[in-house]
Amino acid sequence: MESKRTKTFTKLDMSSLNLAVGQRYESKEELEKILKLLTVRDRFDFDVPISRPDTYIVTCWVHGCRWRVRACRQGQSPEFYIRLYDAEHTCSVTERSNRSRQATADILGTIYRDLIGDIDPSVRPRHVGVAINKHFGIKMEYWKAHRTLKFARELEMGSLERGYEDLPAYLHMIRRANRGTLTRLNVDDSGRFKYLFIAFGASISGFNFMRKVVVVDGTFLHGKYKGTLLTALAQDGNFQIFPLAFGVVDTENDDSWQWFFTQLKLVVPDNNGLALISDRHKSIGKAIRKVYPLAARGICTYHLYKNILVRFRGGNLFRLVKKAANCYRMDEFQSVFDEIETLHPVLHGYLERADVRMWARVHFPGDRYNLTTTNIAESMNKVLAKTRSFPIVRILEEIRLMMTRWFNDRREDALAMKTTLTRGVEKLLEDRVSGAKQATVQTIDSRHIQVICGSSLHVVNLDSKRCTCRRFDIDKLPCVHAIAAAEHKNVSRVSLCHPYYFSQFLGNAYAGSVMPNDFAVPVPDDVGIQVCTPPIPRNQPGRPKISRMKSCLEVASEKKRRRKQHTCSLCKKEGHNAKTCINH
Structure with a gap:
């Protein structure tokens, strides 16, 4: 764990490596490490003619050079003392720097971690090799650079295996530091992580x-033991991601998702007012039906669009499906859905089998407000992307750090808001207020108000907070018609x-507040x-994938780089070349 690593590894100070007769070292291993670090700093190498439990002698690898060190153990103590030290090299600098056998991966990893560079997941072995060569003149093969980077990361974060071993203690300390925190750890009969x-x-x-809408999703973890990171997220009143719960499972299947939802139910009880949004993963659907029978389930419309683009061609069809999914009124939805049936009966059948109650806003049996996709989960996956190759305890600690920062910043931001409504809602209503000023308003009776905006006519009931456009009903925010009616009746739109x-x-x-662990408490x-030991590695055939393949919808939605215009070398104008120039 972090506290243990702190005790074992301290920041390296290359200036403190100078040797002297009488210096004491805790063990022979510590002396060996210091001597190896010295070879990197001073760019030479040494041979070990004598290495016994009580004596350690090293000499410069260049034959005839006077540089040598002799250290001995005193009595039965494990401590070693330098008895002889000849610091002068009588060989040439060029010759003694031609070998770097003592610059092992663990030594170079220590140096790289403490003195040179970043160990971010984006760093590759070739970056390490270039940095070491630049600073110390040591040329490294790829695999040595790979081991160096691996060791540097383990110094900073611990090994992948240690991450699993430290899980029980870490979760205990998290619960102790954060009252009300719920943690669960499931291992198999042999103690392997599940x-x-x-x-x-x-x-x-x-x-x-x-708002009682929970978005759930899973994303792959990288590294030797892989696994899947599961997230349960909400969205706050300022339209920001609110992390609710996290899980790590060996793989996404019926059992793992049912286990995750069973734990989530202890945090978010099942009731008719709850909505759960996810992609169309079959295991998620099965688990929700078993664990959350009362909650309304919705599927991510973005994933639905991607499937449609793959199965059915045609941009016009795609636009019609998107329009149908976002309709607020039943008559508008039915009109668009009938048009889809006329143009493409097979697509119409596919959408019906997907269950319109799950993807069409107007048919959804509960309240999902503006949350029609799992985009907040995708955003969270990007936030945590760099941690997905970390040891499991370090992943949890990075999540804890993120939440500590988010809760503090957003608490201060909320306290600084001078308006009754959040900043995000105020910005949203600004556009509707300007549209409401163009509306024609007529009172029908004590409860109903007629509002005409352009060619549309709608009836608003301010008491029940409803409008025939249904945007007011579904989003729980006043639509442009409700704002116009409120201004006509001199009613505060905030109350709506x-x-x-x-x-x-x-x-x-x-x-x-999300508090850190107190490592001082045993x-x-x-x-x-x-x-808790690591799960059995499950390596897939082929080269490991770091990033997933993008869908056709993602590729199509990316901004295309503008092609460079050809410039004529004769007239210096764009759009043609010298061969086709008509100006000369």
């Missing part, structure tokens, strides 16, 4: 002030918004003896 779940107490209490969008609710959502013995 599943992990964590929901911080600050998130659990903060979700009470959120759901409290979930209030700055006070936003502040309450982030009122809790881990109880009953926790320390718990066994």
